[in-house]
Amino acid sequence: MIEINNLVFSWPKHPAPTLDISKLTISQGERIFLHGPSGSGKSTLIGLLAGINAIQAGDIKILDTQMRQLSAAKRDQFRADHIGTIFQNFNLLPFLDPIENVMLGCQYSKARKSKLTQSLQQSAISLLENLGIGHTLQAKSVSELSIGQQQRVAAARAFIGQPELIIADEPTSALDADSREAFIETLFNQAEKYQATILFVSHDHSLAQLFDRKVSLNEINGAAQ
Amino acid sequence: MNLASLAFKSSWNRKSSVFLTLFTIAISVMLLLSIERVRQEAKSSFANTISGTDLIVGARTGDIQLLLSSVFRIGHANNAVQWQSYEYIKQQRGVAWSIPISLGDSHKGHAVLGTDSSYFTHFRYGKKQMLAFAHGRAFVNGGEVVLGSDVAKKLNYHLGEQIVISHGMGNTSFHHHDDNPMTIVGILKPTGTPIDRTVHVPLIAIDEMHGSGHNKSPRIVDNPLNKPSNEAAYSHDHHSQSEHEHSEHEHSEHQHNEHGHGEHEHSKHGHGEHQHKNHQPVESKPGDLIGEPKQITAFLMGFDSPLYTLQVRRNINQYQGEPLLAIMPSVTLRELWSMLDIVEKILLLFSIVVVLISLLGMLTTLLATLNQRRRELAILRSVGARPWHIFSLLTGEAVIITLFGCLLGTALFFMAILLAQPVLQAQFGISLSLSMLSSYEVKLLGAIMLAGTVMGIFPALRAYYYSLSDGMSIKV
Numbered sequence: 246m247i248e249i250n251n252l253v254f255s256w257p258k259h260p261a262p263t264l265d266i267s268k269l270t271i272s273q274g275e276r277i278f279l280h281g282p283s284g285s286g287k288s289t290l291i292g293l294l295a296g297i298n299a300i301q302a303g304d305i306k307i308l309d310t311q312m313r314q315l316s317a318a319k320r321d322q323f324r325a326d327h328i329g330t331i332f333q334n335f336n337l338l339p340f341l342d343p344i345e346n347v348m349l350g351c352q353y354s355k356a357r358k359s360k361l362t363q364s365l366q367q368s369a370i371s372l373l374e375n376l377g378i379g380h381t382l383q384a385k386s387v388s389e390l391s392i393g394q395q396q397r398v399a400a401a402r403a404f405i406g407q408p409e410l411i412i413a414d415e416p417t418s419a420l421d422a423d424s425r426e427a428f429i430e431t432l433f434n435q436a437e438k439y440q441a442t443i444l445f446v447s448h449d450h451s452l453a454q455l456f457d458r459k460v461s462l463n464e465i466n467g468a469a470q
Numbered sequence: 471m472n473l474a475s476l477a478f479k480s481s482w483n484r485k486s487s488v489f490l491t492l493f494t495i496a497i498s499v500m501l502l503l504s505i506e507r508v509r510q511e512a513k514s515s516f517a518n519t520i521s522g523t524d525l526i527v528g529a530r531t532g533d534i535q536l537l538l539s540s541v542f543r544i545g546h547a548n549n550a551v552q553w554q555s556y557e558y559i560k561q562q563r564g565v566a567w568s569i570p571i572s573l574g575d576s577h578k579g580h581a582v583l584g585t586d587s588s589y590f591t592h593f594r595y596g597k598k599q600m601l602a603f604a605h606g607r608a609f610v611n612g613g614e615v616v617l618g619s620d621v622a623k624k625l626n627y628h629l630g631e632q633i634v635i636s637h638g639m640g641n642t643s644f645h646h647h648d649d650n651p652m653t654i655v656g657i658l659k660p661t662g663t664p665i666d667r668t669v670h671v672p673l674i675a676i677d678e679m680h681g682s683g684h685n686k687s688p689r690i691v692d693n694p695l696n697k698p699s700n701e702a703a704y705s706h707d708h709h710s711q712s713e714h715e716h717s718e719h720e721h722s723e724h725q726h727n728e729h730g731h732g733e734h735e736h737s738k739h740g741h742g743e744h745q746h747k748n749h750q751p752v753e754s755k756p757g758d759l760i761g762e763p764k765q766i767t768a769f770l771m772g773f774d775s776p777l778y779t780l781q782v783r784r785n786i787n788q789y790q791g792e793p794l795l796a797i798m799p800s801v802t803l804r805e806l807w808s809m810l811d812i813v814e815k816i817l818l819l820f821s822i823v824v825v826l827i828s829l830l831g832m833l834t835t836l837l838a839t840l841n842q843r844r845r846e847l848a849i850l851r852s853v854g855a856r857p858w859h860i861f862s863l864l865t866g867e868a869v870i871i872t873l874f875g876c877l878l879g880t881a882l883f884f885m886a887i888l889l890a891q892p893v894l895q896a897q898f899g900i901s902l903s904l905s906m907l908s909s910y911e912v913k914l915l916g917a918i919m920l921a922g923t924v925m926g927i928f929p930a931l932r933a934y935y936y937s938l939s940d941g942m943s944i945k946v
Contacts, residue, residue: 297851318856325854338846340483353854402853 246409246442247271247294251303253468254289263289265467266303269460273409274440276433278453281462287446290462291412294444295328296320308409325353329403329411329441334419336399337387343398344369344383350405357406372401376431393424397431404435411436413445417452429455473859477866480846484839491832492875498828499879499918502821503911504886508894509814510910511902513807516542519663520770520799522594524779527551527559527786528768530793534809537802540571540768543581543664547573550765555791560771562785564778567592569770572676572763577635580621582669584676584766586759590616592772595663605629606656611757612674616656620666620895629654630752635671635679655752674761825918829925832871836864836929840936847937860937861930868926869919876915880907 249269255262264286271277281287292298293305296312297320305312308327315323329350337346347369351358361368373383376397382390390398396416403411413432417425429445429452436443445456453459481488520541528536529549538544560568569592572584583589590601590608606629609616615635617627627633632651652675660666773779779798786796847860855863884904891902907915 295852321851321854321856324852330852332849332852335845336849338480338849340479349849349853353856353859 246273246275246308247444248306249303250306252293252300252305253302254286254293254298255301256289262468264293266290266465267467269465271442271444273442274436276436276443276457277445278456278459279444279446279462280448280450280453280459281446282448285462286466286468287414287462291414291446294410295330295412296324322353326356327409329405329408331396331399331403331411331413331416333415334392334395336402337395339387341387342383343373343378343385343387343390346387346398347373347401347405350402354406357408360407361405368405369401372405373398375435376401376404392419393428396420396428400428400432400435404441407439407441409441411441411443413443415447415449416445417447418449425449425452426455473862474866474870477863477870480843480863481867481870487835487839488871491828491835492871492878494828494831495825495872495875495918495922496878496882498821498825499876499915500882500886502825502914502918503880503883503907504890505817505821506911506914507883507887507902508890509817510908515662516806517803518596519665520594521596522598522772523770523799524773524776525771525783525786525796526768526799526802527556527771527794527796530795533795533797533802534806536768536795536797537799537806539573540770541664541799543573543668547767550767551769551794552765552792553763555789555794556766556769558791559782559786559789560769562778562782564774564782566772566774568772569593570673570760570763570766571768571770572673572765573767575635575676575679577621577633577669578625580618580625580667580669581664582635582671582676584671584673584763586673589670593770595661595665599661601661601665602659604657604659606654606752609655609670609672609759611754612672612678612759612761613652613757614655614672614752614754615652615675616658616670617654618658618664618666618668618670619660621669622654622657627654627657629657633669635669635675653752653754655754672759672761673763673766674758677761677763826921828875829872829918829921832868832875832922833925833928836868836926837932840864840929840933843933844936844940847933848940851937851940855937857934857937861934864930864933865923865926868929869923872919872922872926875922876918880915 247270249266251268252264252266253262254264279287279290281290289298293300293312294307296315299317299320300313307323310323312320312323337343338349341349344366348365351361351365358365363371370383374380378390378394378397378401382394387395387398396419399416403413411432417428420428432443432445433455435441443456445452526536526540528540528547529551531539531548535545536547539547556568556570559565567588569585569588571589573581575582575584587608587610593601595601603616604619604622606616615633621627631654633654634651652671658665658670771782773782783796783798786794850860850863851857887902887904891904894902
């Protein structure tokens with residue numbers, strides 16, 4: 246699913262590399278807990294995996310695609326087609342309603358749209374129902390939803406059109422302990438339906454036991470001190 | 471959901487600042503369109519006032535002054551043309567027609583123009599249009615009067631009514647010639663020129679009313695037509711400009727009662743009657759229209775060939791009998807434009823600057839809110855939006871704001887025209903048409919749209935670089 250080999254990345258004006266990963270392999274359907282305190286280079290890694298930043302040295306292969314060989318536009322398209330993202334908080338565009346926010350996941354990808362069995366709107370609605378956002382909540386404005394509910398809407402946006410990889414960047418850090426596990430449970434249920442890979446990035450060790458595998462960025466990143 | 475609706479919804483989310491910006495643009499657009507419309511209409515209004523006249527001849531003065539006083543009733547002629555000179559010049563070879571005009575009197579603030587029947591057969595305005603009668607006919611004897619359409623409308627005059635013409639330009643003239651009531655025999659169709667606000671009388675009437683009045687009047691000395699004395703000039707400047715415009719209504723009431731004295735009953739009766747059976751032609755016998763005038767203000771001439779125009783013009787300018795000036799209206803009009811050109815350009819420049827300021831206001835607002843929107847941009851990037859999507863989104867927003875600003879501005883512009891129309895018509899004789907946007911105005915709007923789009927490029931570029939550097943990491 247994901248293969249990283251000899252990846253070295255340094256930001257402009259920083260002489261020392263931020264990231265230096267000799268090997269990381271993640272297989273299809275795996276649920277990975279990527280532990281990374283701040284400064285460990287996790288934002289950089291996410292940027293490279295999602296194709297925001299260009300690879301300088303080494304390579305990343307996702308779904309048999311060499312990211313290095315893709316142009317910036319192709320990487321954007323690749324991200325639109327194959328990767329769903331959930332951020333820490335305020336994932337949603339405040340001027341769109343929850344359903345529109347979910348539909349946004351397919352906005353830039355024909356491939357994901359084509360995987361839908363129903364209309365885009367209907368898919369968004371049923372996905373929201375699956376993730377526990379019922380009819381009344383769907384009609385509300387995004388700002389009226391609780392953070393937990395917002396994160397569920399964000400998860401629905403990440404899952405719509407069944408992208409192979411879900412990157413979740415500390416999605417639970419704004420939630421209380423009870424809702425954290427429930428949220429992760431929901432993610433897993435959804436991912437299981439079509440064997441999606443989940444890359445869950447967090448600095449909260451207590452969640453690690455829920456995952457198939459734990460990867461510590463500090464350990465694999467040769468550049469981190 | 472496409473980019474446009476995304477831009478629209480995002481703008482709507484920040485509606486208070488967006489609406490303020492939009493409103494600023496709308497007002498500036500309204501200003502620009504109004505100024506340009508008034509400028510153009512004023513120009514065409516002026517250009518349409520006289521047509522087909524080859525020469526205007528008056529006492530020696532400035533070219534533009536003669537044009538303004540004889541055709542536009544702006545200012546006044548300081549001197550007059552001797553009737554003998556007119557009689558002599560109109561005999562010249564090649565003269566197709568000539569119209570004597572005598573100005574300087576007024577009726578309730580409306581200019582009185584003394585002329586003869588050639589006025590109604592030869593005068594042209596607009597695109598060589600003849601004067602046409604809405605009701606009635608031209609005058610055929612000395613006791614008849616033809617009104618411009620505005621005069622009739624404003625003073626509510628009808629055919630057959632009798633009115634009294636006063637001497638001097640002011641509404642407040644002391645002596646009304648009660649003994650010379652004149653009958654309205656014709657009302658002209660609207661022309662959109664000063665003719666609409668003119669009372670036309672035969673030359674003999676002007677002669678007569680001054681002749682009979684000159685004993686009582688301190689202002690008329692020996693020559694009844696020599697009214698543009700300094701005094702008259704003074705009274706013109708003061709009364710005709712402001713005073714009687716304001717007090718027109720009171721005055722007209724007042725005067726009516728006053729000068730009605732002798733025929734009070736009659737005139738009232740007449741009024742009532744004509745309200746009902748309005749447009750009945752007035753029967754009368756043809757009589758002398760000219761009388762024995764000593765002087766006129768100016769005269770208009772048409773020639774058989776342009777060759778004669780130049781020749782006669784030269785002769786007139788060198789005329790030995792008295793100092794005269796002959797101008798070609800089209801040439802002088804062009805001179806007038808070139809004089810006003812700089813003023814026009816400054817006006818245009820100012821309104822363009824106002825539009826630019828409003829667009830810069832939009833730029834400021836967009837740039838100021840951009841930082842708060844970096845999250846929005848990051849989210850869009852995370853779902854696969856490319857940097858150029860972000861760029862188009864921001865540009866699209868500027869386009870939307872400018873577009874709606876232009877639309878609202880155009881609506882406001884039409885409202886402004888609607889409101890200003892009667893005032894401009896009454897005060898300056900500029901008839902504004904409530905017509906659709908001209909191609910020039912559409913081009914102006916196009917230029918504003920273009921400028922708005924260019925403005926949008928700045929925040930869009932910045933957003934573009936934000937989206938490249940921030941990527942998906944949310945930095946707010």
